[in-house]
Each structure stands twice: as structure tokens, then as C-alpha cells.
Amino acid sequence: MILLFVADPIETFKTHKDSTFAMMREAAKRGHEIWACEVGDLVWRSGGRVVARKARALALTGDAKDWFTVLATQELVLAETGAVLMRKDPPFDSEYFYATHLLGQAEREGARVFNKPAALREHPEKLALMEFPQFCPPTLVTRSAEVIRAFHAEHRDIILKPLDGMGGAGIFRVGADGLNLGSIIETLNKNGAETVMVQRYLPEILQGDKRVLVIGGEAVPFCLARIPQGGEVRGNLAAGGKGVAQPISERDREIAAALGPVLAARGLLLVGLDVIGGSLTEINVTSPTCFQEITDQTGFDVAKMFVDALERALLA
Template structure:
């Protein structure tokens, strides 16, 4: 059976193929002889109650100078595809929300969509972890500066971050005696008009922030541990963190297994958990990364595991 795969992503011309998880997926899909239909969110539209895309056939090449080519540009009725991978990076803004409404309609037409568009819309990555209060740091979501100050007063050392960013953008550590705390809170909340997430600082960050990947029921036994540079509170690779691949600990498995039933129920297939010490920090479901680094230092093909799942699911649906 020839599988027709749609990919919705940010411009492929801008990616770094050495560490881009979407590119790793595309290479494996091509190896498995999938027909790949490239789209950006702007290419998708509804007409006469059908969902279409301005698509191009995509060919990928593992070459840093020229890593893709397009052919056969056309309008495609997206219900004719077998599967669509949604790999649009945050922010999850109103345009992203509108996209999930269109994808919801496709899901009802028996197109496999990863991840479930209803869940992409309903579950903010920063807030999803609050469904597991026993394994997260003490947490406050508020736009009121006075409430955040009370939270800071109680826990003395906190992290504050926006709800709609990625890659460590606009994440601040504030200690109780920080002379800049007022201006940080004013900036982060837009003077009390914007929600932010505050969490008790987890000192284990010095040992790294673990990215644990899950595909359906499968917990990848290796994780990408991102260690912050000296003097930096953020471990994200995008801001200079150092990535090391480690085997999962028993504690890591405990955390992953606690989250797994929720993910299964909500049809969230490909997930990246962020764990610091024994605390779950975030549940990444929009476009989790870490595949390239883990595959490079282990003998596991995460992308093949993903496509085995996809192929079995398509057979079950048909």
C-alpha cells in the first residue's frame, strides 16, 4: 500500500537539518516510499465544506547545501491523504487554533492526524503538566502581579515564563530579593493584562533538563539531557544548552508512565516530556524535538517506531 503523507510545517528552507526532528521524520518516510505532500498552514483552506491544501510533492536529501526539492504543485483534497503530521512550531496563536478546526473536520473523514488536533487546541504545553499536580513543581498561573509576588514571597526562588513561546524565550528566574522583580513582572504580564506561568525553581536544573520522547505506548529508553551553560538558568539548546544522551532512570519511567494513560485517551501520539530532577515541567505536543540527537547516540530509530505505528493504524482504520 502506497502511503500518502501530508506534512504541515514551518518553511523547510529555514530548518537546520542536523538537529531538526521533522526532517528526520521526512527522511524515514521517504525511505519507506511514502508520497510526501508539503504544506504550510497558509496553504490550507475550506471550500464547499471540503478541506484542501496547496501542496507540493517533497523530496528530501541529507545534504546541508540543498536538502529539499519540490515538484507537482497542485490543489489536493486532503481527505485523500492517509496521514498528516502537524509539525508547526509554537506560538500556538489564534491562526494555529483556526488550523485545528479544519484538521478536526479531516479527522472525521478518517485521516490519521498526529497529533490529534482537538488536543493540540485544548492543551497548552505549559499547562498540560498541571494535570499531574503530584509530580510538578509548585505552580501558579496568573496575570495579577500581586498574586505572583505572593507566590514569590512564599517560595523565594521562582521561574516565570510565557504560555505561548518555545526554545527558552522570555524565561526569567526571580529571587525574592531581586531588585528587578517589579519590572520583570510588569513586562511578563504586560502590566497585568497577560497570563504567565510561575513555578518554584528546581535546583536540579544544574544537572540538566531531560527530554523524554513517547510514541503511543512506547517510551524511548534514552533521553536528551540539556545542560545549561554556567551562569544560565535555561537548558534549551536554542539558548546554548549542551545536549547529552542518557538512558532513562527508573524515576524517568515512573513519570512517563504516569502521563501515558492521559496521552492515550487524548490521542496524543508523539510527545516530548521535559523533566528536571523528579519534576515534570512541560508536556510538548505541538512539534517535539530531540530525535536527531537521541538517534545519533543510540541504536534506536525513533522515526521508524513512529512510522510503524502510523502504518498499523492506517491498516486498522481501513
């Protein structure tokens, strides 16, 4: 069947670690046709169906550098594919939001889209965890500098982050002395114009910010602990963190078992839970990663588990 990947430019893929590439490779092994487009290629004309204007059919070469050849470039009707996989990286900005509406229309026309566009909109990655307070650390979402200051006074050591960030960008830690708290608030909330998330600092970050993948409602048995390096407070790989694969803990299993079936039922085939110590800190739904790091270090084939789940979902 045709699998259309809506992603960032494929020329930018780092194939040694890219999870979307791992999905493509596994699907191609099974004989599926691999197509790719970018969000900017999506077009909906009045009276017509949603199409990918310049979709490209790919043949994977097996070469690490020149990893694909283009077999064809054409307009592709999304409803005529076997599945559409939305793998565009954050930020979840207005353009991403509009793309989910185009994909939602494609669904109404008969396309099967993963993750489900409505579920992407309803589960913003920083905010989605607030539905599950039993698993998350003390957390605040606000535009108010006064409320943030009160939260700091209560918890003394806090993390502040923008709601639309990715890869650890824009994350700040403020300790008990409150040094630069005012400046950080102004930077993040743009003088009250933008909403900020604040969480109590979790010292367990020194053992890693764990990415626990949940596929089709079930946890991958290994996670990737992203361990801060060089005095950093951020474990994100994009911020220089070291990725160490390890078996998931009993607490990880407990969180995944509680959230996995709920999120899967809402149309989220693939979810990345971020867990520090025993606390859930984010729920990633746009384009969760770490497939290849886990597979390379443990031998567990995450991409195979994903494509298995995708094929089951398409038969449902």
C-alpha cells in the same frame, strides 16, 4: 501512502537536527510519498473539503544542503491522504488555533491527523502539566501580580515564563532578594493583561532539562538532557544549552508510564515531556523535537519508533 507534513517552510529546515526531517527520511525509506505544506496553505471553501492549496511532493536527495527536490505542486485534499502530520512549531497563537479547527474539519471529512487537532487545543504546553500535580513542582498560573508576589514570598526562588513561549524565550529567574520582580511581572503579564506561569526554581536544572519523548504511549528509552551553559538558567538548545543523550531514569519511566497511555488515548501520538530532576515542568505536544540528537548519540532510532507507531495507528 501519502503523508502530508504541515510544517514551517521546509527551506528553513536544519536537516542535521530537525525531527520533522528525520520523520520524512524514515517514511520515505518505507516507500511513503512525502508531501509538505504550510499552515497558510490550508483552505476551506463553503461546500467544499479542506485542502492544502500549494502542497509539494518531495523527493529526498540525501544531500545535507539541497535536501529535497519538488516533484509536483498541486492542491491536495487532506481527506485523500494517508495521514496528516501537524508539525508547525509554536507559538500556539490564534493562527495555530484556527489551523487546528481546519484540521479538525479535515478529520470529519475522513483525514487522519497526528497529533489530533482537538488534543492539541486541549493540551496547551505550559498548562497541560497542571492535570498531573503529583509529578510537577509547585506551580502557579495567574495574571495577578499580587498572587505572584505571594508565591515568591512562599518559595523564595522562582521561575516565571509566558504561556506561549518556546525555546526558552521570556523565561526569568527571581531569587530570594526579589530583585526586579516587579519589572519582570510587568513585562510578562503586560500590566495584568496576560497570564503567566510561575514555578519553584529547581536547582537540578544544572544537570539538565531532560526531554523525554513518548511515542504511542511508550517512552523512548533515551532522553536528551539540555544542560545550561555559561551561567544561563535555561537549558533549551535554542538558548545555548548543550544536549547530552542519556538513558531515562526510573523516575522518568514512572512519569512516562503514568502519562503516556492517557495522552495517547486522547490522540497524542507524540509527546515531549520536560523533566528537571524528578519533576515534570512541561508537556510538549505541538512539534516535539530531539529525535536526531538522541539517535546520533545513542544509536537508538527514534524516527523508526515514530513511523512504526504511526503505521500502527493508521491500521487501528
